[in-house]
Amino acid sequence: MGARQLMRNLSQDKKGVILLSGGLDSVTTLYLAKDQGYKLSALIFYYGQRHKKEINCAIKIAELNGIDYRLIRLSIPWVESSLTKKNISVPLNRYTNSKELPSTYVSGRNIIFLSYAASLAESINARYIFIGAHTEDYSGYPDCRKEFLEGMEKAINLGISKKIKILYPLINKSKKEIVALGKKLDVPFEYTWSCYLGGKRPCKKCDSCRFRIRAFEELGLVDPLL
């Protein structure tokens, strides 16, 4: 194998698609993957979420890192989630250890995101799909669990003609550990958005704000958004 071919193979080996929401988790995943030498293409989704501010963050992060991105509009009007329906309230100050699925659950979200990522990965010869899912603070979403991600990887590999691997490096990390990792990797936190409400400033009361605030506080860091 010549040097050119070797280089091409090596670079193909490190080619990945990343699901980039613009939140803390996906952005930290991006900086981690970049740090590990992966060459990424980003998928950004607008599915009617209230907090579409996160999309601006995702685009900014992609641009800052010179990463090509695709913005996909999803139509899932049947989903009755407080993230997508204005007439359903986002829960504030809720008891977060509840076993019930919160109203912020968007049915099938990561299943749909990963299926698009599979199509893109096969089409551009990428071997990896990165997703920032993690379980500790996952609010009970079934499509953030390791078992689901493993199952989805199997299904995808049966449904396309190439082999891909889904990587979820944050899966066992707490929000505190994710912020600490982000800090180490110089993640520009000012271009990450977490608040479900998507107002001008974070509401500080939704689950997503509360996990973020606690993580920064525990680390003695200042969140540039506050």
Add this chain to the structure above:
Amino acid sequence: MGARQLMRNLSQDKKGVILLSGGLDSVTTLYLAKDQGYKLSALIFYYGQRHKKEINCAIKIAELNGIDYRLIRLSIPWVESSLTKKNISVPLNRYTNSKELPSTYVSGRNIIFLSYAASLAESINARYIFIGAHTEDYSGYPDCRKEFLEGMEKAINLGISKKIKILYPLINKSKKEIVALGKKLDVPFEYTWSCYLGGKRPCKKCDSCRFRIRAFEELGLVDPLL
């Protein structure tokens, strides 16, 4: 359990989402499911396919059967398929036992379709997803294989909060058997579209036309489209 509750449970038991392309296979699957007492909601996708005539057929079939349907526009611009890119030719008169994936392959198509169906099924409390996939004439598409459908069902059940079953009653049938079944079920074949080219009349040369023509001929039936 009162009679009303029992009726509700029974009717929920038979609630299904069907992937309806407007082709022979999905339409026959619909008539079969209806014959078996399922109450269906249809998902119809426009993903940039040349043969968008099939969408008119799908809508007509849904309307004829009083079935609610949702038409979803998918954006998968990265897919290099002759079904979606005008600059790639649809293969005509090809040797159909080729092991190579034909240019009509649309990467991730059924993965994406089924992920939307999972989201819809969970949202409307449907327990079944119907897909008209079958293997004999499947042109080598990996996402039409039983193994994939089984894997996808597992992944979906890990990724949503309810249990669903993917039903693919045509999986082992030949095109001839599907047309025979359609005939028995009074499928209005004039409202099914198969030709990949999507012209005014079927081209009679693409894989999809050839399988259809042979099936009707072998059964001594007249295809109303010809």
